[in-house]
Structure formats: C-alpha cells, structure tokens
Amino acid sequence: MNILDTLKLAPFNLDDEAITWVKTTRDKLSTEDKVRQIYCPMGIYDDPENARVLAALKPGGIFRLIGPDIEAAWHATRIAIESSEIPMLIAGDLEGGAYCLPYNTAALNQIGVAACDDPPLSQSIATVIAEEGVAMGYNWSFTPVLDINAKFRSAIVGTRSYGSNVETIIREAAIHIKTLQSHGIATTAKHWPGEGYDDRDQHLVTTVNPLSYEEWEAGYGRIYRTMINHGVMSVMSAHISLPSWVKKRYPNAGREAFRPGSVSRLLNVDLLRDELKFNGLVVSDATPMGGLSSWAEKEEYAPDVIQNGCDMYLFGHPNAAEIDLILKGLRTGRLTEARVEEAVTRVLGLKAALGLHKKSTTDMLAPLERVREKLRTPKSLSVSAQAVKQSITLVKDIKPTLPISVEKHKRILIISEGVTRVTPSAQSRSLETLENDLRRRGFELRYVEPAVLMTPAPMPTREDTDLVLYLLAQESEYTVGHINIDWKKLHGGILQGMTRYWNNVPTVMVSFGHMYYLYDAPFCPTYINAYTWLPDVQLAVVRKLMGEEPFEGVSPVDAFCGQEAARY
Structure with missing residues (x-):
C-alpha cells in the first residue's frame, strides 16, 4: 500500500483534503528539509534566543522541557510555534508526580493513579493533564508508560508505571490514551518492546527483555495490541532488546539478538508493524542515551534509527553536523530515500491528524492570560x-x-x-x-x-x-x-x-x-x-x-x- 494511502487508516484517519496537504507539503521539501522534519530535539527551558535558534533549524517537533516561570515558558513555546513554517509538534512527558510544575495542578504519577483503583477518577485525572497540557501548547505526550513493574530493583520503571498487573496497565493506559487524544494531544505507548524485567536503566545500558516470545506475547504483546486497537497514535521504540523474537527468526543471531529496539528492523517493522499491525508513527527514545551509544558509534546508529523503522529521531540536534550524518547515510546507502520519504510522510500525517495544518498560532497556544485561567482551576x-x-x-x-x-x-x-x-x-x-x-x-x-x-x-x-x-x-x-x-x-x-x-x-x-x-x-x-x-x-x-x-x-x-x- 502506498504510504499516503496508509494515512487514511487508523490511527491517522485522514480525509482527502488532509492527505493532499501532507503530499503537497512533503513534495515541496528538499531532501535536507525532509531530514530536518524527522528530528525532535529538546528545547531546554525557556531562553527565547534558544527557542528561535532551534525553530530556525526546522525540526518536525520540539520536546519542551519547560521551567518554573510560566511567562517565560509560554513565551518560548510561542516563539517556537510562530517561527515554524510547517506546524510544530510540541512534545512533553505529561506524567504528573515529579514532573509537575508549580503553576500546574499537582497530578499524581502513574503508580499513584493505579493505587486509586478508580477508573472514573483516572479519567478525571487524565482530563486535568490533557486540559492543562493543551493550555501550555502541548500536542504530543510521551505517555503512557506501558512497562510492567516486574523487577522491584528497577529504578527507572517504578513510579512511572501502572504497576505489575497487566489488567491494571491495560485499563489505566486505555483511559489515558482516549482522554488525551480526545483533547487533541497525541499519545505515545512506551517503552517498546517493553521494560521492567531488567533491573537496569536503558539510559545507562542496553537493557534486555528476557521473556520467551510466548511470555512476551501474553504480557507486553497483549498490552500493545490493546493500545493499538484503542488508537494510540505513536509508539516510542526504546534501547531495549528482545532476544526471543530475534532468535525466533534467526536462532544463531549472536550479538544481533541484543540489538536495541530503536535500531532494530525486526522489532519495529516485523513485530510492531507486521505482526501487531501498528500503523502510526514510531519515535525513537532519546538518542543520546547509553542504551544506544553503547551499541554503536553515532555515525552508524544515526541513520540506522530511521532505516530500521523509527520515523522520528528524538533529541538529536538538527544542526549541520547532525544532518550530515543522515545525509552521509543516504549517500552510502545505509539509509534509503524511501525510508526518509516514509518517515516524513508519517510525521506530517501526525500533524494533519491533530489538525495542526488548520490551526492558527493562537489556536495552538492561547494568550497568556487565557492560559492562566485554565491552570489550577x-x-x-x-x-x-x-x-x-x-x-x-x-x-x-x-x-x-x-x-x-x-x-x-x-x-x-x-x-x-x-x-x-x-x-x-x-x-x-x-x-x-x-x-x-x-x-x-x-x-x-x-x-x-x-x-x-x-x-x-x-x-x-x-x-x-x-x-x-x-x-x-x-x-x-x-x-x-x-x-x-x-x-x-x-x-x-x-x-x-x-x-x-x-x-x-x-x-x-x-x-x-x-x-x-x-x-x-x-x-x-x-x-x-x-x-x-x-x-x-x-x-x-x-x-x-x-x-x-x-x-x-x-x-x-x-x-x-x-x-x-x-x-x-
């Protein structure tokens, strides 16, 4: 099926007008600008000059790590939106708990929500997160965390998860996805192919999901299939390996069995897309993390992230040196034009699915006084x-x-x-x-x-x-x-x-x-x-x-x- 035709299907569900916008916008871009669209760098805090410089690099999105001053946060986001010719994906970890800001309602983290054991209350909490996220200009959340809290020594899963019960995870994650997306915020199922059975942290090392494929299917497979059926718009492919799936295909895979998901075609395409039928956007986890950099050098893994199934490259900085790594991959054949075309089409497709191509700057981020009215009501x-x-x-x-x-x-x-x-x-x-x-x-x-x-x-x-x-x-x-x-x-x-x-x-x-x-x-x-x-x-x-x-x-x-x- 033509990549544009896939945008008619869930989770994009685009009409002909939106698909025309995607095609027209894509076809106007140079190869370099297409590459820029697949980048989502981090916009650190709220320096207005930093926001201008980042927007001038023409990334497809920015992860906004905003600071404690609401006026400065609003101003930097506004600059990023106004400076972007193609509407910008504004991403964040809308998780609650330790991530709350002083001007937001204090929402519980995922484990606290699960402890309430009250689905209607979970929906109310998700509504608060969604309404305040929209008010602050977010249209993409890197939530929910679908990891199973299986190993109590894990310092990274812990309070970010919904716990260790698969039924609870499915129930709470579905509420989160439906609620945020009904408010115009795309959600992200993470961390593919599933964290929680390795007590280490993929920020520091490539972690391993040690389950047999049958065990994985009964837990993570079931969770991800359910979220895909609920219309989750993106999946974050993490620096986590799933040797059982690789060895199912290649019994003598050796080191390749432990390839991080973020650079694994077997996990991102064969398993996630072909087996689980996910049609949305795949974003890598943060590329500076040890779980990726310990696997290969950047000249190798930068093009591999896109070639092996991720549509967006997270936390790279799309300056000349970074972009050249991707362009070099194109020149050497490590990365194909077809994969870049497919990736940028999905990035634009996500923007169209959120209606960003029809929104004014004020639609995307209201005036500050109106924003204040929507927080801590x-x-x-x-x-x-x-x-x-x-x-x-x-x-x-x-x-x-x-x-x-x-x-x-x-x-x-x-x-x-x-x-x-x-x-x-x-x-x-x-x-x-x-x-x-x-x-x-x-x-x-x-x-x-x-x-x-x-x-x-x-x-x-x-x-x-x-x-x-x-x-x-x-x-x-x-x-x-x-x-x-x-x-x-x-x-x-x-x-x-x-x-x-x-x-x-x-x-x-x-x-x-x-x-x-x-x-x-x-x-x-x-x-x-x-x-x-x-x-x-x-x-x-x-x-x-x-x-x-x-x-x-x-x-x-x-x-x-x-x-x-x-x-x-």
Whole structure:
C-alpha cells in the first residue's frame, strides 16, 4: 500500500483534503528539509534566543522541557510555534508526580493513579493533564508508560508505571490514551518492546527483555495490541532488546539478538508493524542515551534509527553536523530515500491528524492570560485532592503504631535524605510541608546528626524519643541506576548505619516515591507508600498518620518484594 494511502487508516484517519496537504507539503521539501522534519530535539527551558535558534533549524517537533516561570515558558513555546513554517509538534512527558510544575495542578504519577483503583477518577485525572497540557501548547505526550513493574530493583520503571498487573496497565493506559487524544494531544505507548524485567536503566545500558516470545506475547504483546486497537497514535521504540523474537527468526543471531529496539528492523517493522499491525508513527527514545551509544558509534546508529523503522529521531540536534550524518547515510546507502520519504510522510500525517495544518498560532497556544485561567482551576484542584486522598497505601502496621498523636508521640526523630529532584525545571522540592504541619499540630521534631568518624552516636530511646519517622522521597529517575536505602548516609555514620531503631522506639517509614524499601527494611513494623512527594500528598500523609482519614490506596505492586519476612 502506498504510504499516503496508509494515512487514511487508523490511527491517522485522514480525509482527502488532509492527505493532499501532507503530499503537497512533503513534495515541496528538499531532501535536507525532509531530514530536518524527522528530528525532535529538546528545547531546554525557556531562553527565547534558544527557542528561535532551534525553530530556525526546522525540526518536525520540539520536546519542551519547560521551567518554573510560566511567562517565560509560554513565551518560548510561542516563539517556537510562530517561527515554524510547517506546524510544530510540541512534545512533553505529561506524567504528573515529579514532573509537575508549580503553576500546574499537582497530578499524581502513574503508580499513584493505579493505587486509586478508580477508573472514573483516572479519567478525571487524565482530563486535568490533557486540559492543562493543551493550555501550555502541548500536542504530543510521551505517555503512557506501558512497562510492567516486574523487577522491584528497577529504578527507572517504578513510579512511572501502572504497576505489575497487566489488567491494571491495560485499563489505566486505555483511559489515558482516549482522554488525551480526545483533547487533541497525541499519545505515545512506551517503552517498546517493553521494560521492567531488567533491573537496569536503558539510559545507562542496553537493557534486555528476557521473556520467551510466548511470555512476551501474553504480557507486553497483549498490552500493545490493546493500545493499538484503542488508537494510540505513536509508539516510542526504546534501547531495549528482545532476544526471543530475534532468535525466533534467526536462532544463531549472536550479538544481533541484543540489538536495541530503536535500531532494530525486526522489532519495529516485523513485530510492531507486521505482526501487531501498528500503523502510526514510531519515535525513537532519546538518542543520546547509553542504551544506544553503547551499541554503536553515532555515525552508524544515526541513520540506522530511521532505516530500521523509527520515523522520528528524538533529541538529536538538527544542526549541520547532525544532518550530515543522515545525509552521509543516504549517500552510502545505509539509509534509503524511501525510508526518509516514509518517515516524513508519517510525521506530517501526525500533524494533519491533530489538525495542526488548520490551526492558527493562537489556536495552538492561547494568550497568556487565557492560559492562566485554565491552570489550577477549582475543578482540577478538587480532582487532585480526591486522587491524593485515595492513593496513599498502608502496606503494613504490625505493632500497631498508628494512629499517632501528640499525647503519645510528641517527640519525633525525623530520618530523611530529603527529596531527590528528577528534573531541575520542576518546582522546588522538600518535605517541609509535612514537617511544618507536624510542628503546627504540636509535635517536636529533631533530626539525625552526622557522626564523627567511628564514634557511635547515642541511639534514640523511649526516654528522649516517642516516634522515629523515616521519610524517603525518590521517584523513578533517569540514570540513577538503582534505588535502595543507604543506611550509612541515612543514619549519619558507619556504626549508626548498622543499627536499627524499631525494636526500641515506635517507628514508621513513609516512602514518597519508590515503593520497595521493605526489601532493605523487611522488619520495619509500619510502612506506607505515598508514591510522590507533592505537598498535598505530604499533608494527606499527616492526616492519615493521625487517623483523621482512612488509608484507601490499593498497592499496584508487591511492596513486600516477594519476601515473606517483610510481612511481619
């Protein structure tokens, strides 16, 4: 079938007028400009000159990593839109949680949404994300994450996933896709061919999906087929290998069995397009990542990304040197004109499917005063409050210790490393909201002090401490490798790191992120997963600690990490 004819089919569903626009626009482009259209570089923060320079390079889209100043963010996006002769795809990770900005409604991350276990509420949350995303100029979201949270040691899947249950993932992802796309934001199923069974991070290394093809089909295959049937408009091909599929075709594949999906024709074309019947746009995951650069040199992988099935090249910078890598691939035959033609047609097809070719600049990004009116509305704040209330999960309370009170637990020892920042662009992060609320209620707080060399510091006792409160706050983060409790750092020294306090003093551990700290603290008697550090979540945790609200969250994962001991 002619590539233009495929645009009549789902998920593009273009009419003749839109297809004519795609063809006319494509045919006017030089080869170099076609190559530029398949680039989606990162627009870092909100410098207006940077926005002008990036737009002048004529990329097909820009990933907008916007900063905490709404006026600067709006202005930079407006410049990018106004400066583009062909309408621009404005992409972002509309995930919630750690990615929230101070002027947006505080939406839960995917794992928090799943913990609510409430599909109508999930739709309301997705509606808030969609409405505020459109207001900020986004028309393409690199969500939802379809990865299965199978290995608890994975630092990158964790809070970005909907958990470990395939049915839950399908339910929540379908709601997200339908809701965002009904608001004019294309969604992206990721990370193809499926992350979560390798506890490493593809930002650092080419990860491996180790499942047999039959196991993969029962999980990831089923998830992706369902999302394709729901009309997801794009798929992100990641730096993840699927050896079982490759060996099914080529039993003696050797190293090629571990080729990253982003440069694998067997995964992007044979499996995703031919077997699963996906007809939308395939975008690579970020090309500077270690999972790709550790596989091959850039001169090789840059053209391979497009030749082997990706239609868009993510986070490359379409300057002269970068473009020449692709053009060199064309000259040497590593990349074909036919693949470039196919890729740029799908890029333009996605723009047409979103109606961008008919929209004015103001349609794509409203005046700033109108944008402000659409953010943090009473309705969206109400949705957020309900979601926060329903998500927080009491994993165990063995003694029991809860509820706490000023009368019984006035003197609290706080043990915390603070909040780990995921993106520098998001709002300032701390646990001060929780701490200030405890003080306001009459609790006295003190903190662990670092020890001097090997000198043992005094342990908290019932004579000086009524409650030990661990506050851990690390959501899934790029390049962190692994998330675990660093006892030496947390307790302030080597000897202190070997000591546990919960047999001497009532102890509660709260995680505002990673869900699996019981692996390092299996006998901690009271453990709570709150999933994200957001200030409203901190306040809700205090209310639940004090028994003012019930714990309603349903854990989307095995927070006991498969350890029977952790249940006691």
